[in-house]
Amino acid sequence: MTQNRPWIPYLLILPSVAFLALLFVVPLVQTIWLALSDNGAPSLANAERMVTDINFTRSVRNTFLLTIVVVPVQIAIALAMGTMVAKVGRGRETILWIWTIPLGISDLAAGLVWLSILQNTGYFNSLLFSLGVIGRQASWLSYQTPVALFIAIAVAEIWRGTAIVMVIIVAGLNQVPKEFKEAAEIFGAGPWTRFWRITLPLIRPALQSALILRTVLAFEVFAVVYALGGRNFPVLVGEAYNWQNQNQNYSVAAVYAVLIMIISLAATLIYLKALKVDPERLP
Amino acid sequence: MSTETMSATETASRPASFASSRRWLLWSGIAALCAWVLVPIYLVALGALGGRQGVYIWPKTGLPTGISLEPFILFLKTEGVVQSFLNSLGAAGITVALSILLGAPAGYALARYDFRGKDSYRLLVLLTRAFPLAILALPLTVSFIRLGLYDTIIGVGLIHTVLALPFAALVTQGIFLGVPKELEEAAWVFGCTRVQAFFKVVAPLALPGIVATAVFAFVISWNEVFAASVLTVRNRTLTAYLLTVLSESPMHYRFAGGLMLILPSVVFIFAVRRYLFAIWGISSK
Numbered sequence: 001m002t003q004n005r006p007w008i009p010y011l012l013i014l015p016s017v018a019f020l021a022l023l024f025v026v027p028l029v030q031t032i033w034l035a036l037s038d039n040g041a042p043s044l045a046n047a048e049r050m051v052t053d054i055n056f057t058r059s060v061r062n063t064f065l066l067t068i069v070v071v072p073v074q075i076a077i078a079l080a081m082g083t084m085v086a087k088v089g090r091g092r093e094t095i096l097w098i099w100t101i102p103l104g105i106s107d108l109a110a111g112l113v114w115l116s117i118l119q120n121t122g123y124f125n126s127l128l129f130s131l132g133v134i135g136r137q138a139s140w141l142s143y144q145t146p147v148a149l150f151i152a153i154a155v156a157e158i159w160r161g162t163a164i165v166m167v168i169i170v171a172g173l174n175q176v177p178k179e180f181k182e183a184a185e186i187f188g189a190g191p192w193t194r195f196w197r198i199t200l201p202l203i204r205p206a207l208q209s210a211l212i213l214r215t216v217l218a219f220e221v222f223a224v225v226y227a228l229g230g231r232n233f234p235v236l237v238g239e240a241y242n243w244q245n246q247n248q249n250y251s252v253a254a255v256y257a258v259l260i261m262i263i264s265l266a267a268t269l270i271y272l273k274a275l276k277v278d279p280e281r282l283p
Numbered sequence: 284m285s286t287e288t289m290s291a292t293e294t295a296s297r298p299a300s301f302a303s304s305r306r307w308l309l310w311s312g313i314a315a316l317c318a319w320v321l322v323p324i325y326l327v328a329l330g331a332l333g334g335r336q337g338v339y340i341w342p343k344t345g346l347p348t349g350i351s352l353e354p355f356i357l358f359l360k361t362e363g364v365v366q367s368f369l370n371s372l373g374a375a376g377i378t379v380a381l382s383i384l385l386g387a388p389a390g391y392a393l394a395r396y397d398f399r400g401k402d403s404y405r406l407l408v409l410l411t412r413a414f415p416l417a418i419l420a421l422p423l424t425v426s427f428i429r430l431g432l433y434d435t436i437i438g439v440g441l442i443h444t445v446l447a448l449p450f451a452a453l454v455t456q457g458i459f460l461g462v463p464k465e466l467e468e469a470a471w472v473f474g475c476t477r478v479q480a481f482f483k484v485v486a487p488l489a490l491p492g493i494v495a496t497a498v499f500a501f502v503i504s505w506n507e508v509f510a511a512s513v514l515t516v517r518n519r520t521l522t523a524y525l526l527t528v529l530s531e532s533p534m535h536y537r538f539a540g541g542l543m544l545i546l547p548s549v550v551f552i553f554a555v556r557r558y559l560f561a562i563w564g565i566s567s568k
Contacts, residue, residue: 009395009396009398010392010400012392013388013392015385015389016388016448016452017404019448020448023441023444024414027419027422027423030426031419077316080312081316084313088313093556095313096556096560097552097556098317099316100556101320101324101549103502103552104502104552105506106508106522106548107508108526108541108544109506113323115534115538116326116330116534117323119338119534121339121340126342126343126345130342170560171560216412219415220417220509222508222509223509226529227529227537230530240418241509244421245513250421254421257418257419261414264413268413
């Protein structure tokens with residue numbers, strides 16, 4: 001069907017290629033140039049300025065810590081959700097809808113939601129107070145309580161970001177043929193063995209894309225942090241935002257952008273290598 | 284939910300106590316996770332409808348006492364709120380239109396044709412996923428100022444399309460793959476041109492999926508904070524507006540803003556709930 005007019009597919013993809021070239025590839029190159037140049041000549045001055053900034057080390061550490069804590073918890077909760085919902089007949093649709101609601105919620109909104117719970121006169125303190133755990137209002141989100149603030153941000157991120165992992169994993173679980181499980185059951189594999197030996201390897205492609213997506217997003221964490229802790233908890237994207245908007249220094253902001261891109265790309269490559277998906281073994 | 288009917292059929296086949304306790308465990312796990320999602324939304328809604336006094340009630344009960352729509356309406360009347368809401372709608376509208384107009388043809392090409400460069404194109408699309416795309420708004424500030432796109436809704440819509448377009452191309456590919464080729468070929472046999480066959484046969488069958496894709500593009504744009512904040516000063520979207528006034532707003536305004544961000548997306552996710560898993564099954568391949 002393509003012989004007589006081979007240009008048709010090219011015509012169809014051309015608009016999107018042109019668009020992505022203009023607004024993805026060009027800004028990408030611009031960012032890298034902006035980051036690695038000073039007054040039109042290649043230079044590492046901006047990078048130096050970023051590294052020597054007082055917030056740099058903290059923002060790197062905070063972003064990595066958040067990612068390392070948040071992503072595995074999200075995967076674990078999503079797997080639990082997927083396994084539970086697979087056992088449900090009626091009501092499945094409703095449960096899945098409720099669990100996917102956070103998918104439509106922005107990180108800013110998630111931060112504001114948890115602010116309402118964790119602020120000084122919020123519901124969390126009220127609960128602790130009525131249980132007799134605390135005598136007066138405790139504050140969790142100030143710079144004097146960095147650990148509590150970290151946990152608060154992690155909880156808000158887990159609350160919001162688990163939905164997307166769950167959707168990808170449930171979509172993956174749906175593609176696992178029933179026969180595999182039944183066969184394993186006949187050969188005497190218990191539920192735990194079935195999960196680790198059958199289900200998990202079979203949903204590896206889904207796990208891989210969920211991990212890549214969530215990790216890239218986790219390194220971009222910004223608004224949720226800002227809503228909960230203001231500038232008490234520096235993260236990489238937050239620093240890029242401050243350099244751009246407050247300090248009006250586009251070059252240092254660009255170095256942050258390049259750093260975030262390098263980290264994201266590295267994480268993606270690691271996942272692609274570590275969870276190599278063999279197309280022959282897919283169900 | 285139908286706990287009783289389920290456990291009734293279950294107990295008929297298995298030893299009663301074991302099966303029912305497992306059922307009970309399953310359903311309490313499910314209920315706990317549902318509460319984990321829903322209760323925070325309920326609480327922020329209470330905060331948004333409780334007004335200034337509501338914030339300082341101590342200790343809080345979590346019961347809907349002393350709430351009214353008035354504080355929320357007051358929030359809506361604050362200068363800039365309605366305008367930023369409309370700006371958000373505008374940017375999301377542009378994102379939806381562009382990502383479908385540019386993405387759906389590409390999806391169709393990927394689904395129906397074999398051509399050289401197909402793999403490279405797919406790679407380009409997948410590559411965008413490994414990048415924190417919103418960050419690209421940083422250098423665009425300069426070019427957008429030059430082009431007169433800085434601080435405009437069109438500019439924000441353009442960068443949001445970069446986020447939504449790769450997604451739209453991949454998902455529409457899956458949708459078009461789901462429309463049998465034979466139907467399209469039959470239309471050609473009966474004398475339709477390619478274009479006619481597409482609009483009379485393929486498009487109606489693909490429409491629900493495309494609408495679902497459009498809704499996702501909308502949600503992507505609606506929720507985006509970083510690029511929108513960097514690229515606007517006066518014509519802010521709702522997220523950008525809330526982010527910039529955050530530190531000087533009273534608590535109940537922040538909660539009202541949060542609720543206002545949440546409501547439309549929840550409605551939209553509800554509207555496309557049937558397609559969620561099909562779409563992510565496709566786009567995560």
